Amino acid sequence: MIEMSQRSFGAALLDPDLPLPDGVIGPRGKGAQKRFAVYRNNVTVSLVNALGDIFPAVQRLVGEGFFRDMARVYLSEEPPRSALLFEYGGGFAAFLDRFEPVSKLPYLSDVARLERAWLDAFHAADADPLRPESLGAIPPESLGEVTFTPHPAARIVRSKYAAVSIFSASREERPLDHVRPLDPEDGLITRPRHEVQVRQLPSGAADFFEALMAGMTFEEAANVTLERHPEFDLPSAISAMLEAGVFSACSSSQANPEHTA
Amino acid sequence: MTRPAPHSPNIGTSRFPDAPLPPRAGAGLKPDHIAAILTDDYRIGFLEVHAENYMGDGGPAHRALAAIRAEFPLSVHGVGLSIGSEGGISATHLERLARVVERYEPAMVSEHLAWSSHDAGYFNDLLPVPYNSASLERVVSHIVQIQDRLKRPILLENPSTYVAFEQTTMSETDFIRDIARKSGCGLLLDVNNVFVSATNHGWKPLHYLRDFPLELVEEIHLAGHAEDVDDEGDLLLIDAHDRPVADSVWKLYETVISQAGAVPTLIEWDNDVPEWPVLRREAQLADAILDRLGPGSLLGSRHAAE
Numbered sequence: 001m002i003e004m005s006q007r008s009f010g011a012a013l014l015d016p017d018l019p020l021p022d023g024v025i026g027p028r029g030k031g032a033q034k035r036f037a038v039y040r041n042n043v044t045v046s047l048v049n050a051l052g053d054i055f056p057a058v059q060r061l062v063g064e065g066f067f068r069d070m071a072r073v074y075l076s077e078e079p080p081r082s083a084l085l086f087e088y089g090g091g092f093a094a095f096l097d098r099f100e101p102v103s104k105l106p107y108l109s110d111v112a113r114l115e116r117a118w119l120d121a122f123h124a125a126d127a128d129p130l131r132p133e134s135l136g137a138i139p140p141e142s143l144g145e146v147t148f149t150p151h152p153a154a155r156i157v158r159s160k161y162a163a164v165s166i167f168s169a170s171r172e173e174r175p176l177d178h179v180r181p182l183d184p185e186d187g188l189i190t191r192p193r194h195e196v197q198v199r200q201l202p203s204g205a206a207d208f209f210e211a212l213m214a215g216m217t218f219e220e221a222a223n224v225t226l227e228r229h230p231e232f233d234l235p236s237a238i239s240a241m242l243e244a245g246v247f248s249a250c251s252s253s254q255a256n257p258e259h260t261a
Numbered sequence: 262m263t264r265p266a267p268h269s270p271n272i273g274t275s276r277f278p279d280a281p282l283p284p285r286a287g288a289g290l291k292p293d294h295i296a297a298i299l300t301d302d303y304r305i306g307f308l309e310v311h312a313e314n315y316m317g318d319g320g321p322a323h324r325a326l327a328a329i330r331a332e333f334p335l336s337v338h339g340v341g342l343s344i345g346s347e348g349g350i351s352a353t354h355l356e357r358l359a360r361v362v363e364r365y366e367p368a369m370v371s372e373h374l375a376w377s378s379h380d381a382g383y384f385n386d387l388l389p390v391p392y393n394s395a396s397l398e399r400v401v402s403h404i405v406q407i408q409d410r411l412k413r414p415i416l417l418e419n420p421s422t423y424v425a426f427e428q429t430t431m432s433e434t435d436f437i438r439d440i441a442r443k444s445g446c447g448l449l450l451d452v453n454n455v456f457v458s459a460t461n462h463g464w465k466p467l468h469y470l471r472d473f474p475l476e477l478v479e480e481i482h483l484a485g486h487a488e489d490v491d492d493e494g495d496l497l498l499i500d501a502h503d504r505p506v507a508d509s510v511w512k513l514y515e516t517v518i519s520q521a522g523a524v525p526t527l528i529e530w531d532n533d534v535p536e537w538p539v540l541r542r543e544a545q546l547a548d549a550i551l552d553r554l555g556p557g558s559l560l561g562s563r564h565a566a567e
Contacts, residue, residue, distance in 0.1 A: 005428070006347045009388065010379040023391065023427040027462040031492030035423040035461070038489070038499060042386040050385065079382030083313050083341025083354060123317030152318065194321050 012036070013043050014076055047075045050085045055092065055115045057170035058108060070099065086123055089116055107161035107181055114167045114198060117155035117189045121196045124153035129192045129245030135238075142252045144219030148212045149249040153191035156206050156213075160184050164200040192245030199244060204232030209246055275366060276327075280334035282307045282368045282480065284523035284555060286547035287336065288540050289530060295325045297537035299332065305544055307334035307368070309527050313341045315365070316357045326365065336369040336480065336527070337361060341383065344403045344417070345376035345390035355410050362411055369480055369525075371416035371449045372407070374400065374437065391426035392436040397443075404444040416479055417441065418449040421457040421486075421500035433458070434472035441477050448474065450524075451482035452514045453506065457498040461491075466513050475521040476560060483514060483547060484529040503532035505543060515550055523555025 008021040016037075026032040051071040052059050059067040074095050080088040093112040102108050129151055138146055157163070164187040165179045186206035188199045201209075204225045211221035225232050241247065285306030288294075298305060308329055315326055329335065339358055342350050362370055375387035390396045408414055419437060431439075441448055450473065459466040485504035491497040506514075506528070518524070528543045 005391070005426075006376060006379050006388075007381070010381045010384065013384055013386075013388075014381070024424050025427055026492065027425045030495075032424050034490070034492045035497065038423045038497070039386060039388060043384045046385045080385065081382055082351075083343075083378060083383050083385075084316050084357075085313070085383075085385060086317060121320075123320050123322070126319035126323075153320075191320065194324060 013040055014079060016040060044072060044075070047080065047085075047088075048072060050080075050088055051075070051092065054086070054089045054119055055112055057115055057167050058092075058096070058112050060170045060173070061105065061108060061111065061166070062102065066101075070101070073099070086119055092116065107159065107163050107166055110157065110159035110161055110163035111167045111170065113157045113159075114163060114187050114189070117157050117187075118196050118198065121153040121155055121189045121191050124151075124191065127152055127248040129190075130242065130247045130250055132242050135242070135250055138250070138252045144217060146218045146250050146252050147215060148218075148247040149251075150213045151190060151192075151245050151248045153189070153196070154209075154213070154244075154246045155189040156201075156210055157187040157189065158184075158206055159187070163187065164198065168198065188240075188244055188246065190244045190246055192243070197244065199240070201240070202233065202236070204229030205237045205240065208232065208234075208237050209241065212247070277330050277366050279366075280307075280368055282334050282336060282525035284525055284551060286544035286551065287334075287525060287527045288544050289527060290326070290329060291530075291534050291540075292322070292325065293534065294537040294540065295329060299328065301537070301541070303541055303545070305333065305541070306548070307336060307525060307527075309336040309338050309529075312337045312339040312358050312361050312370075315361050323364075330365050330367075335365055335367045336371065336525075337365065337367040339370070339372040340387070341377060342372050342403075342407065343376045343378040344372055344400055344407075345374060345388070345396065346378055346403070347376070347399070348380065350403050350406065351378065355407060358407075359410055362413075369416060370411060370413065371418055371480065373418045374420050374440075387420055389420060389422045389424060389426070391428035392431040392433060393428055394430070396428075397431070397436060397439055400440055401443045404440065404446050408444065408446065414446055416447045416449040417444075418451050418482065419454050419458075419473075421451070421454040421461075421498075423461055423497065423499075425462065432472065434469060434474075438474045438477075441474060447479040448477045449480045449482060450475070450478045450517065451484070452517055453482065453484045453486055453510050453529075454500060456507070456510050456513055457486050457500050460496060460498045467516065470513070470517060470520070475517070478517075478521055478524055481514070481517065481524050481526040482529055483510060483526060483543075484531075486510075501532060502529050504530075505539075506546075511546070511550070514547070515554055518550055518554040518558060520559045522558035522560045523551045526551065 012018040012021050024032050048068050048071040078091050093109040096109040162179050162181050162183045162185050164185040169176050186201040188201050190197050208221050208225040211224050283306045287307035288305050290308040290310045373387050377384050455466050455469050483506045484502045487499040487501035489497045526547045530540055
């Protein structure tokens with residue numbers, strides 16, 4: 001009996017319709033319903049709070065009361081897998097995509113993806129961003145062959161909606177009046193110094209950075225991007241990449257990576 | 262000093278000064294308080310962090326904690342190892358804790374007599390275990406596993422509990438004493454938890470303290486609790502950590518210090534966290550009791566001598 005008790009205790013924590021777990025009693029013959037409910041409440045409230053901390057923009061967009069009810073549904077479907085609560089909610093965006101009551105807010109899941117990426121970037125390993133001098137030190141004839149090491153905090157979130165503008169307005173508690181929700185936006189999340197930054201990328205830049213992050217050479221990435229986006233502005237993408245800290249190092253030869261700090 | 266320090270670990274390789282917890286008040290570290298703590302004229306005795314909040318790879322949280330650790334003694338308090346777990350403790354999580362301990366060289370490492378994880382997931386609460394020989398053996402083996410990996414003893418904290426178990430055959434104090442004896446761990450006495458559990462189970466707090474092995478207590482926790490009612494409409498206390506320490510808990514704390522001497526004492530305030538001066542006021546209340554009652558205690562000022 002004892003070997004099964006934590007399994008039934010845990011199941012009853014997440015499902016208030018289940019009876020009290022075997023062996024759980026009140027002291028001196030007392031009942032244990034309200035006593036066990038303290039644990040149920042602790043688990044639910046603390047995890048709902050954790051989701052509210054991780055997804056404050058989503059919470060503001062749907063309202064706190066609605067968010068808390070929705071978070072309860074989510075956590076009953078996907079309780080955290082580890083004790084690292086700052087990693088919780090990896091499936092929350094996908095949950096929002098299929099959660100019918102928010103289907104009229106199609107951008108909501110991408111706002112959640114940006115928020116999840118923001119927290120991943122916050123906790124990512126420390127690394128100095130690539131310095132312009134390191135790129136400048138590469139001879140012009142070798143530039144095409146250069147590959148880049150992504151900064152541990154760098155993330156890209158692409159959206160069919162104006163998710164970056166909506167995320168920023170919500171986090172900064174600004175009104176959404178000026179936002180056109182159906183304009184597609186790509187977001188770049190980085191941590192160049194000690195603060196996480198979220199930027200909206202110009203056309204093509206997400207393709208270019210993703211190609212470089214996947215290990216393509218500078219030339220390959222530029223070609224792939226220009227094929228899809230003839231208007232792509234390569235020089236300004238390079239400036240943005242250095243300023244935002246998308247990469248931590250570059251190398252002019254696959255065989256001899258030159259890690260620069 | 263007229264004689265060498267009793268222990269000098271990691272000379273030459275340590276990132277931080279060797280800083281044992283002083284027999285004074287400390288505070289649970291909250292990110293919003295860090296700037297105020299570093300610039301305050303009042304020097305808090307030590308700070309304590311939840312290990313899990315620093316298990317990420319890098320970033321601003323680590324930067325802030327390194328700044329704190331350079332100036333203050335630090336205690337690392339785990340909330341996620343699930344020492345009472347029937348399915349064993351997670352080797353992955355133990356490695357994460359070891360990494361935090363290696364990174365910050367804390368004066369103290371502590372965990373709870375509780376479980377929080379199961380196959381179904383992580384519940385983010387400190388859940389109770391029945392007290393009997395099977396659970397005793399399990400908890401002892403988990404603590405031995407942790408201490409072997411960390412290469413140091415840990416402190417085990419007594420819980421706040423709301424339910425009892427048919428499977429329980431031992432008192433909580435006997436259970437905790439046996440764990441300490443068999444595993445070699447020290448004890449963290451949470452005085453608020455004593456008061457909460459005693460109220461909830463109809464024990465007398467002073468009887469609990471009489472039976473508790475105070476000589477093994479190396480740290481004390483104090484926190485605020487909330488009031489609710491049980492199925493019969495009687496008072497049920499909740500370990501809420503969301504308000505000042507109750508007067509009744511301060512009284513109990515005075516009794517503990519009168520008997521055990523001055524022991525490092527942490528004020529925990531984890532929900533509805535106030536501005537730093539409010540938390541500091543609680544710490545200063547504990548400091549005053551430590552100064553007043555610690556020196557004349559029955560067990561002597563063993564910690565003050567360190």
